[in-house]
Amino acid sequence: MAGRKNRNAELRIPEILEAYYRVLIDEGLEGTSISKIAKSIDIHPSLILHYFQNKDNLRAALIELIVSKFKSRHLINFDHIEDDQERFDALMDMIFSYEWSRTVDPGVHFGFYYQSFRDEHVHKLFTDMFVWFRDFLHDQFVDFNRKGVIQVSDEVKAADFVLTMMEGLEFHAHFLAGDNPFEDFAQSCKKTAYTILKNRGV
Amino acid sequence: MAGRKNRNAELRIPEILEAYYRVLIDEGLEGTSISKIAKSIDIHPSLILHYFQNKDNLRAALIELIVSKFKSRHLINFDHIEDDQERFDALMDMIFSYEWSRTVDPGVHFGFYYQSFRDEHVHKLFTDMFVWFRDFLHDQFVDFNRKGVIQVSDEVKAADFVLTMMEGLEFHAHFLAGDNPFEDFAQSCKKTAYTILKNRGV
DNA sequence: CAATATTTATTGAACGGACAGTTAATAATT
DNA sequence: AATTATTAACTGTCCGTTCAATAAATATTG
Structure with missing residues (x-):
């Protein structure tokens, strides 16, 4: 392939990880292969192995990326709110919000949870x-x-x-919410959390 | 293979499903193949396809078996306890017990949850x-x-x-319990549930 | 600045293996 | 004799991985 334009690792690696994430959403854990990822961004499969050596490394890299985005606190930092009660409300609103629950695609999210049963490294991450x-x-x-x-x-x-409720809510949304909007039961969970936190429930 | 002994479908089908379940525990979703299941009970892979036609059917059959065991109520039927409070306690004790959480191997449990994102039939089950x-x-x-x-x-x-807490507890046990025994946080969850249920928390 | 060497990015070809599934043959049971 | 259980042989596909070849970008040097 003559006249092609190369990119460096700094650009290519994130591109591959994003493509991986997208293919995971579309094809699932079992349906995702290195060659499908490569095809989706028009590169040769070998290039992915050039940067990640093998599939395990690739997976670990994506999980590390997801975790680092989570830890960036961009959604849960309310230090700018001065009033204590308001800041507490803002935090709880976020934790039980649809936006928060969709920070990562729930299919991918559950898929990696599952992987953590099979792979000690994933579990640790x-x-x-x-x-x-x-x-x-x-x-x-x-x-x-x-x-x-x-x-x-x-x-x-x-x-x-609160973490237990947060993850239980994820489960509920998938299996028990039916046609009700996410926010309905999320609101109930939040109210329950308030009851417990405000009245020495724990 | 001369002089072999045949079994009928009534015996063979459950045997295959049990073998499938065991291989799933050992090898995980991706590591489980029809030939591995066959090998584990010394039969030919084709025999599995003879009874289940394809892998999707096999999976559905195992999930249906698990669901039917769940619905058999063998662990949650306390009709024999006459005292109301005692019967309630027994039910709550069971729902937040280690035994209950291990009715199905948690790896398989999570694996099938994950599958329910990819397969509408599994989701429905x-x-x-x-x-x-x-x-x-x-x-x-x-x-x-x-x-x-x-x-x-x-x-x-x-x-x-209560269901949300129950599933959240499963999550907590896997990721956040650390070296603490399951019962520790399970006890907390149960206490929280009591608080909510006894005091119009919901 | 231009020529050249080195490094990096990328492709290509090929592998051995595993996989789900098909079809046909054979053995056991009824 | 008919049905059911079981094995056998085979197919095409896809997978992760390896290794070598080539093209582009960068560094070095004269």
Whole structure:
């Protein structure tokens, strides 16, 4: 192929990962192959292996990218809100929002959860991510507790509880929501969380 | 192969499904093939296709078996307990027990959840199962509510809430429990559920 | 600046293996 | 004799991976 234009690793690697993500959404875990990813961005399959050596590395790289986006806090940083109650409300609104639940495509999300049962490295990446998020919530809850916005006796358990509801809501949306909009049961979950957090439920 | 002993469909089909389930646990979704299943019980791969025609049917059959075991209620039937409070306690103890969480191998469990994103038929099977379970809980909660064991204003939401906690707990056990025994956080979840159900939290 | 060497990006060809599925033959059972 | 269970042989496809070849970009040097 003469007269072609090359890109460097800095551009190509993210391009491959984005293509991988898109193919995953369309084709699923089992339907996604290196050659399909390559075809979707008109490159040769070998180029993907040139950058990632093998499929395991490729998968790990995508998960690391997803985790790093999660940790960037771009959706859950409300430091600019001065009023304590408002800041708490904003955080809870986000955690139980549709937008938040769709940060990652739910199919891909569940697919990687599943992978974490088969691959210790994947499991560790996600565990680290969730531990990071629990720690984040814990810090927030310690602060909100001190300021009287919430009333809990165990801030770690409070964070665990909210995370558990958050993931349970994901399950509910997929299997039990039926035709009801996501927000309906999300609202119920949030109200329940308020009840628990405000009245020493944990 | 001369002098062999044949079995009929009634025996062979469950044998194949059990073998399939075991291979799934060992090898995962992607690692499980018809020939591996066949090898594990010393039969020819074609015999599996003889009974199930193709892989999709095989998968559907296993899921249907799992669902039917779930619906058999063998673990959640406490009709023999006469005292209302005790019967309620027994039900809640079971739902938040380790035994209950391991009714199906969690890897297989998550794997099929994932499949339900890719396959409408699988999604329907699980949706039906969870709707069935919500209806079951709903009936129980209506009864317990009438008898004053719990105090809720919306029994459907109460059932949704308990199911959400139940599945969230599954998630928590896999990613956030660390070295703590399953029962620790399960106990917390159950306590939270009691708080909500006993005090009109829903 | 131009010629050349080196590095990097990319393609190409080929592999061995596994996979789901088909069709036909054979053995056991009824 | 008919039906059912089981094996056998085979097919075409796709997969991840390897290794070598080539083209483009970059660095080096005269």
